[in-house]
Amino acid sequence: MAVNNVQTYLLVAPAVIVMLSAALFIVWRLKRDQRYLLWMGCALACMGSALIFQTTLDQIQVATWSVLTGLGYLCGAWFGALAMGSIYSVSSHPRLGAAIGLTALVMLGYFSLIKDDIVASVHVLSMALGLIQVLPAPAILRQLRKHEHLEIALYSAYLLFCFYTLSRPAIVHAIGYAELNNYVYSQYWIVTTMSSMAFSLFFTFLLLGCAVKGAVNKLSDERDHDPLTGLLNRRSFNEAAESLIRDRRLQPISLLVGDIDHFKSINDSWGHECGDMVLQNVSLAMMNNVRNKDLVARFGGEEFVLLLVNSDIERAKQVAARIREQVSANAAGLPAGKPLTISFGVTVLKFEGNLQESLGQGDKLLYKAKDSGRNCVCVDPDVGFLAIA
Numbered sequence: 001m002a003v004n005n006v007q008t009y010l011l012v013a014p015a016v017i018v019m020l021s022a023a024l025f026i027v028w029r030l031k032r033d034q035r036y037l038l039w040m041g042c043a044l045a046c047m048g049s050a051l052i053f054q055t056t057l058d059q060i061q062v063a064t065w066s067v068l069t070g071l072g073y074l075c076g077a078w079f080g081a082l083a084m085g086s087i088y089s090v091s092s093h094p095r096l097g098a099a100i101g102l103t104a105l106v107m108l109g110y111f112s113l114i115k116d117d118i119v120a121s122v123h124v125l126s127m128a129l130g131l132i133q134v135l136p137a138p139a140i141l142r143q144l145r146k147h148e149h150l151e152i153a154l155y156s157a158y159l160l161f162c163f164y165t166l167s168r169p170a171i172v173h174a175i176g177y178a179e180l181n182n183y184v185y186s187q188y189w190i191v192t193t194m195s196s197m198a199f200s201l202f203f204t205f206l207l208l209g210c211a212v213k214g215a216v217n218k219l220s221d222e223r224d225h226d227p228l229t230g231l232l233n234r235r236s237f238n239e240a241a242e243s244l245i246r247d248r249r250l251q252p253i254s255l256l257v258g259d260i261d262h263f264k265s266i267n268d269s270w271g272h273e274c275g276d277m278v279l280q281n282v283s284l285a286m287m288n289n290v291r292n293k294d295l296v297a298r299f300g301g302e303e304f305v306l307l308l309v310n311s312d313i314e315r316a317k318q319v320a321a322r323i324r325e326q327v328s329a330n331a332a333g334l335p336a337g338k339p340l341t342i343s344f345g346v347t348v349l350k351f352e353g354n355l356q357e358s359l360g361q362g363d364k365l366l367y368k369a370k371d372s373g374r375n376c377v378c379v380d381p382d383v384g385f386l387a388i389a
């Protein structure tokens with residue numbers, strides 16, 4: 001298995017692939033939550049190692065070791081499909097992939113160790129690799145509309161790679177079968193190693209782009225949302241509300257300031273965890289009663305603010321009443337028989353009016369509702385109190 005000069009040059013491409021896999025492993029280690037980096041790292045490691053090993057073999061050894069090198073390539077394709085499935089949250093059908101791989105290994109063994117037919121080996125391997133790779137593709141295609149440019153580019157490159165793998169028998173046919181008699185020095189081998197390197201570089205580049213994008217999205221999500229309930233926090237609510245208020249088409253806009261009654265006693269009686277669950281369930285009740293463009297925020301503690309677009313005071317009153325009823329009806333997860341109520345202050349925002357002033361007004365109305373015995377909706381300016389449940 002001595003390596004000569006030509007082989008040294010041929011080793012450059014697979015060595016680059018192995019280095020790319022190391023880069024993906026390192027980024028995965030740093031981030032941990034993006035599994036597809038690990039799977040694609042495994043895919044490139046398997047493929048690169050198999051390419052390196054096969055490049056160092058002579059013609060007889062290529063046949064002798066074909067099952068082992070085939071195993072490397074098949075594992076690479078299997079991990080690659082797993083990576084793609086993981087990015088788009090679809091199944092890569094790993095069992096079916098493994099079954100295709102095992103069948104291919106048996107056929108490879110037959111065509112290299114028993115019948116010695118290198119053309120058949122190449123064809124079997126190419127078809128099996130292409131089929132394993134293509135397994136997650138239809139499911140990804142079905143939900144591709146949800147994704148952005150980067151993910152669409154990645155999918156297109158992957159499809160191209162699947163197509164290239166499946167068409168390899170045709171490439172061998174075009175180059176001429178005689179070439180394969182000196183396998184690792186053939187044009188076929190140069191095309192294979194170079195194209196594998198080009199695709200690996202492209203995939204690594206796109207995957208790292210996806211990883212950076214995912215990290216940025218996660219950071220901005222954490223910056224904008226309350227970690228317990230997933231609702232907007234005060235800062236992101238103010239930002240989003242200011243831009244909605246400036247849009248004349250969304251008028252009238254109403255503002256609801258809500259606060260769970262006697263929340264402290266829930267914590268004191270049933271523990272902080274139960275209090276957290278109540279906050280989550282109340283948030284859910286709020287989200288279930290608003291439309292897509294409306295905003296729901298947790299301003300801290302047990303205080304919530306809702307901004308309803310295209311909503312006059314009547315609709316705002318109805319929404320507040322519905323939330324109150326739902327919260328009281330299922331007590332937001334409290335032990336049976338324990339009452340849970342919520343009070344609201346409701347006001348309407350003027351076009352380009354001062355948001356902070358209106359929030360202050362909503363707060364005042366909320367305190368009025370609390371002073372009036374809680375479990376009610378206090379409406380601005382003179383609609384008065386809704387009935388107490």
Ligand SMILES: Nc1nc2c(ncn2[C@@H]2O[C@H](COP(=O)(O)OP(=O)(O)OP(=O)(O)O)[C@@H](O)[C@H]2O)c(=O)[nH]1
Nearest residue numbers: 259260261262263264265267272273275276301302
């Ligand atoms: N479980 C839980 N409790 C919280 C959280 N944030 C604030 N609290 C608690 O919420 C309680 C708020 O109590 P108060 O401000 O007295 O209000 P209240 O008991 O609801 O009384 P009223 O508003 O007057 O009806 C405090 O005991 C806080 O510790 C949280 O994230 N989780």
